[in-house]
Amino acid sequence: MKNHLLTALVVSTTASFSGTAADYVSEILPIMKEHCWDCHSNETEVKGNVALDPDVLADQIGAYNVIRPGNPAESGFVERLKLDETHNDFMPRKGKPLPKREIEKIEAWIQAGAIIDAKKPTEDETKRMAEMKPAAPSAGAAGAEAGFQSWTNREGKVIEARLLGLEGDAAKLLLKNGKSYVVPLSSLSEESAKMARESAAP
Ligand code: HEC
Structure with a gap:
């Protein structure tokens, strides 16, 4: 079925994503390099596969x-x-527990779909990004499923979409x-344009 709303609203398509989404490369990799790299990298050693x-x-x-998109729990x-760091399965082995903030970052990343590089998402990842709940919905997105x-254009047509950034x-x-x-x-309608600006604001 042809979607007239889209035809009216959409101006151009693109396959690339802005760097605004939290992804592995920008947010998690530095944590891994600090705490896990000695035992879990092709540059060094690969323990536990x-x-x-x-x-x-x-x-x-x-x-x-071990990493289940959308399901950190x-x-x-x-x-x-x-x-507990005395537990046999504790990671980083022989290291100190990660700061809570860093564990939360990892959880949020998994919750949002465990995207490796948001600038070059694979087809699978693009689908996941569409399905996953964002980790921390911005104030503008409060209550949005x-x-x-809902985004409205100047002609009053409405589509459901998630803002990736400006x-x-x-x-x-x-x-x-x-x-x-x-x-x-x-x-976009004035209200939707305002919503976009506010949601994208840091
Ligand atoms: C000093 C070495 C060392 C460090 C540092 C280390 N690990 Fe490990 N890791 C291991 C070994 C050895 C195993 C395999 C034995 C096991 O499964 O407990 C393993 C296994 C794992 C597994 C299990 C894979 C599975 O199939 O269940 C995960 C996940 C993991 N490590 C994550 C991490 C993370 C994340 C960090 C950093 C926060 C980290 N490790 C730091 C040595 C290390």
């Missing part, structure tokens, strides 16, 4: 793997970080089918 290098991390991510990866909000004077919107679009703020 877990290499944390971004190019092979996908092996650890999946519904039955059942991710063995997180479970180990939260164990799974981070999706690109100059345009909003990057992610639709539930996993496609992302860049929509000039000038083509």
Whole structure:
């Protein structure tokens, strides 16, 4: 079925994502390099069959793997970080527990879909980004289901989409089918344009 709302609203399509989304490369990798690298990297050693290098991390991510997108509570990866440091399974082995803030960052990243590089998402990841709940919905997104909000254009047409960020004077919107679009703020209703500016503000 052709979606007339989209035809009216969407101006151009794009496959690339802005750097605003929290992803492994920007948020988690530095933590891994500090605490885990000696034992879990192709640059050093790979213990327990877990290499944390971004190019092979996908092996650890999946519904039955140690990193379960959208489900930090059942991710063995997180479970180990939260164990008592005397426990056999505690990670980092022979190290100090990660600061709570860093564990929370990791949980938030998994909750949001465990995306490795938001600038170059794989097809799978793009789908996951569309499905996952954002870790910390911004004030503008309060109450919105799974981070999706209703966007209205100048003609009063409405679509459901998640804001990925702003690109100059345009909003990057992610639709539930996993496609992302860049929509000039000038083509949105005043209220939607305001919502985009406020949600994207740091
Ligand atoms: C001093 C070495 C060392 C450090 C540092 C270390 N690990 Fe490990 N890790 C191991 C060893 C050895 C195993 C395999 C034995 C086991 O599963 O307990 C392992 C296993 C794992 C597994 C289990 C894989 C599975 O299939 O269940 C995960 C997940 C893991 N480590 C994550 C981490 C994380 C995250 C860090 C950093 C916060 C870290 N490790 C730091 C040595 C280390």
